Amino acid sequence: MKKLIISAIALTLISFANVQAGTVQHLNTVVTLSQEKVAVKPEDLPEAIKTTLGGDTYAGWQVTSAFLVTKEDNSQFYELSLKKGEETSTLNLDKDGKKVE
Numbered sequence: 001m002k003k004l005i006i007s008a009i010a011l012t013l014i015s016f017a018n019v020q021a022g023t024v025q026h027l028n029t030v031v032t033l034s035q036e037k038v039a040v041k042p043e044d045l046p047e048a049i050k051t052t053l054g055g056d057t058y059a060g061w062q063v064t065s066a067f068l069v070t071k072e073d074n075s076q077f078y079e080l081s082l083k084k085g086e087e088t089s090t091l092n093l094d095k096d097g098k099k100v101e
Contacts, residue, residue, distance in 0.1 A: 035069050035070065035071055035072070036069070036070045037067040037068070037069050037079070038067060038068045038069075038070075039065070039066070039067055040066040040067060040068050040078065041066070042063040042065075042066050045063070045066055045078065045080075046078075046095050046097070048095065048096045048097035049078060049080075049093050049095070049097045051097055052093060052097035052098075053080075058082070058091075060084050061082040061083065061084045061089070062082065062083050062084070063080050063081070063082060064081045064082065064083045064088075065080075065081040066078055066079070066080050066081070067079045069092075076094070076095065077092050077093060077094050077095075077100040078092070078093050078094070078095070079091075079092050080092070080093065
């Protein structure tokens with residue numbers, strides 16, 4: 001009787017181990033956004049962007065770097081790195097000085 005119980009337990013454990021040993025497939029999806037960034041001097045930014053930056057909203061902020069970004073669909077925007085004291089921020093504006101999300 002003791003051997004029968006031990007055999008039943010062993011068979012049960014082997015069954016659980018066999019169920020757990022399945023193949024796992026990992027699907028890795030890579031999404032790449034094709035963007036081209038070209039450095040632009042802050043003084044060469046379009047007048048509309050300079051006007052936006054000169055307004056009350058961005059008073060005291062200095063442009064530390066600027067890039068003209070061309071997306072895959074050929075739309076363009078300016079990526080601006082701004083600094084005010086120790087605080088930094090990144091701002092995306094189109095050529096008309098409007099915010100781009």
